[in-house]
Amino acid sequence: MNHKKLASRKSAITNRRLGVERLQARVLLAGDVTAAVTNGFLVIRGDDAANELTIERISGDRVQVTGATGTTINGLTQPAVLRVRKGYDIATGGGDDKLTVIGLNAFGRYEIRMDLGIGNDTMVARNLLAQRIHAGGGDGNDSITVRNSRSRRGSGVGGGAGDDTLVLENLRFGNGSCIDGGTGNDILQESNNRYGVRSTKLNIDPNTPIITPPTALGDAFSVVRSGSNTVNLANNDTAGTSAINRNSIVISTQPTNGSVTVNTDGNVTYLHNGSNATSDSFAYTIKDINGLVSAAASVAVTITPATTPPTAVADTFSVVRSGSSTVNLANNDTAGTSAINRNSIVISTQPTNGSV
Structure with a gap:
């Protein structure tokens, strides 16, 4: 075979390959x-x-x-x-x-x-x-x-x-x-x-105010078992750059032993679920009038047993005219949550024809 023709053919093939490679040159992709x-x-x-x-x-x-x-x-x-x-x-x-x-x-x-x-x-x-x-x-x-x-x-x-x-x-x-x-x-x-x-x-523009959110501060209250309590959580919160929007409270963490409802006036109502728990907690955030949100604040709830008063039961006795009689009015009364204090009797209505 003619060596000049072979060399020419190899050169042509090489040029074609190099030409293709130049068309596909790699660059860093946009994005x-x-x-x-x-x-x-x-x-x-x-x-x-x-x-x-x-x-x-x-x-x-x-x-x-x-x-x-x-x-x-x-x-x-x-x-x-x-x-x-x-x-x-x-x-x-x-x-x-x-x-x-x-x-x-x-x-x-x-x-x-x-x-x-x-x-x-x-x-x-x-x-x-x-x-x-x-x-x-x-x-x-x-x-x-x-x-x-x-x-x-x-x-x-x-x-x-x-x-x-x-x-x-x-x-x-x-x-x-x-x-x-x-x-x-x-x-x-x-x-x-x-x-x-x-x-x-x-280089913080002195004509542009530093913007800070409101600060929600922790609260605590008590509620009787199976009862409810309505509280004003925003009462002790402090404003940042702008005034607090008292109707913007959001419960960020729900309680375990009850439920919390945010009322239309901005107060919240906690309702206990009747369990034997003695404490509960939840968290909330509040916004300012421009929508800036506070960090969450925690609320501690103390759950107390429901209390019932004693029951005074009616009594009757007799006394001779112009005489007197001593009776134990508490003897048939029944205790509520706590024992009766027998020395606590108060005459709420005085008799008409005598004195007690």
Whole structure:
């Protein structure tokens, strides 16, 4: 065979193959997020599309990363489950992203870092535990919510350029923590937070009030067995930024030994079910006039035995004219819940023709 023709044919085949390969060049898909564990750290990186994802610890060191509304994880539609033994480095990239983070544990020694890129982003994070926690928004009108989380050392929550809303509830952050709204008209909504010493709040618009929810305070009352009691739970609650809506009570945890009804006037009625229990409890929340909800408050119920009074039974006796007679009126009376006090007789109606 002619060697020149063979070489020419191989070259043509190679060129055709290379041409096909160039047409199918791989690029990162729009709406794709990469998730990988590197040296014990979970590293999340988003592209510049609008990504929506949830990162949740499902057990021990196993963490699940799930995409939504078309977002894929490592190019796949199914969730990725990874083992994370240290910390977290999460960056969603550009676009209007939605990030939900639940229950991450950096084992008290490592950092949880969550960064939103440029765009109008939303972050909701709760139940986090780490050495440090960082929740940051990039440029854009961002909403960042962090609840029920703890860090041993200084942590930070902040927005970039734009009109941001920061909602912080039940946080315990270490010394040197910083809350920074960035530039723009920012709103800070806080409830039941404790920051360590040397902590600061920066760039929160002084013309925009800090919004706080009402505080529902615990209550206690008693009710007789099989009876009911109507109480005003809102009476000792305190308003936050706005006035309390006294008709907004919701029973968040039902009692075990009875039922609770919220009345149209805002009071609640507890009805005992007749059991032999001596105590019960339930919980409620209340809103302000703008709909901001309080944390739940507990109500303690003491159940007392039903009481019945003694029964005085009619008596008769005789006496001679101008004479007297001494009688034991209590002798035929019957006790109620408690024994009769025989020294407690009171003459409620005096006789007409004599004295007692």
